[in-house]
Amino acid sequence: MKHILMLATGGTIACRQTGHGLAPALTGEELLEFIPELKHICKVTVLNPMSVDSTDMTAEHRLRIARVIWDNRDGYDGFVITHGTDTLAYTAALFSHVLRAFGKPVILTGAQRPMGAEESDAEGNLLGAFRVACEDYPGVAAVVHGQVIRGTRIAKVDSRGISAFRSINAPADGIINNMGKVIINHRPERGGEPEFVENVDASVVLMKLTPDLDPTIIDFLGRYNKVIIEGFGSGGVPTRLEKVVQKLILSGTRVYLTTQCLSGGADLHKYKVGRRAEAMGAVCLGDRTTEDALAAVMCGEL
Structure with a gap:
């Protein structure tokens, strides 16, 4: 029987109503009480490194969790992390770059409705996460609403609906069918030797273009080493704004271009505005999700 380490970090899945709205309250051990059938699937050890709303998650929080996973890599067959859904995609993406070639399942999950609430998705998501963590899936993924979505492809697309996540620019890596069977169609490549990326630069700013953006805002971005600009359509x-962006690049700031569109990706060769941007030195982020692009830039991969 596989031995899985569960890290409970808070989020809606662990929430209870307070006089001021929902707030994380349940421990990992308390969450497991809602899925008694788990004892027939795997052995579980629980750690509770933090209990926060995922809106409050920073790179520091994410690296603390990743370090616990890394330090326990040899002691467990897989890992399940319960997490708030609002920033789950950012954590999944960062883990994908920090835990390079990890070689074991690192599965994030959460819920749109608290564990034990009426019509909650929490029980199914958590049980599904453990099922996938027992599979030979060598990398980071999220298990939500019966989908197994790679950590570099997941995005939250609905703030209220149960089916809140989508795999962007690639099919989901797998599903969990109505019988609880895990079907993996695509597996990450195992890569080289496992590595924990220590140096993560969180000083990256993400800016969304609007049609009438004041150019002086871009001047202000010169205090950052790296800037990601979400442009329109294929990018550009x-x-x-070309002169002020060129000034930013010439000052030493690395400028990356992506798209505000949910799918399709950026392509700076398609239009003249894109080619001019590339000629200035802007770097195209292609079909990466915004979350994955941010993580890759933070980890110095781009």
Whole structure:
């Protein structure tokens, strides 16, 4: 029987109503009480490194969790992390780059409704996460609403609905069918030797273009080493902003371009505005999700 380490970090899945709205309250041990059938699937050890709303998650929180996973790599067959859904995609992406070639399942899950609430998705998501953690899936993924979505492809697309996540620019890696069977169609490549990335630069700013953006805002971004600009459609820099973006690049700031579109990706070769941006030195982020692009830039991969 596989031995899985569960790390409970808070989020809606662990929430209870307070006089001021929902707030994380349940421990990992308390969450497991809702899925008694788990004892027939795997052995579980629980750690409770933090209990926060995922809105409050920073790179520091994420690296603390990742370090616990790394330090326990040899002691367990897989890992399950319960997490708030609002920033789950950011954590999944960062783990994908920090835990390089990890070689074992690192499965994140959460819920749109608290564990034990009416019509909650929490029990199914958590049980599914453990099922996938017992599979030979060598990398980071999220298990939500019967989908197994790779950590670099997941995005939250609905703030209220139960089926809140989508795999972007790639099919989901697998599903959990109505019988509880895990079907993995795509597995990450195992890569080289496992590595924990120590140096993560969280000083990266993400800016969304709007049609009438004040150019002086871009001047302000010169205090950052790296800037990601979410452009329109296939990507590019509006003509009226080209000079100030070029000034930013010449000052030493690394500028990356992606798209505000949920799928399809950026392509700076398609239009003249994109080619001019590339000629200035802007780096195209292709079909990466915004969360994955941010993580890759933070980890110095781009």
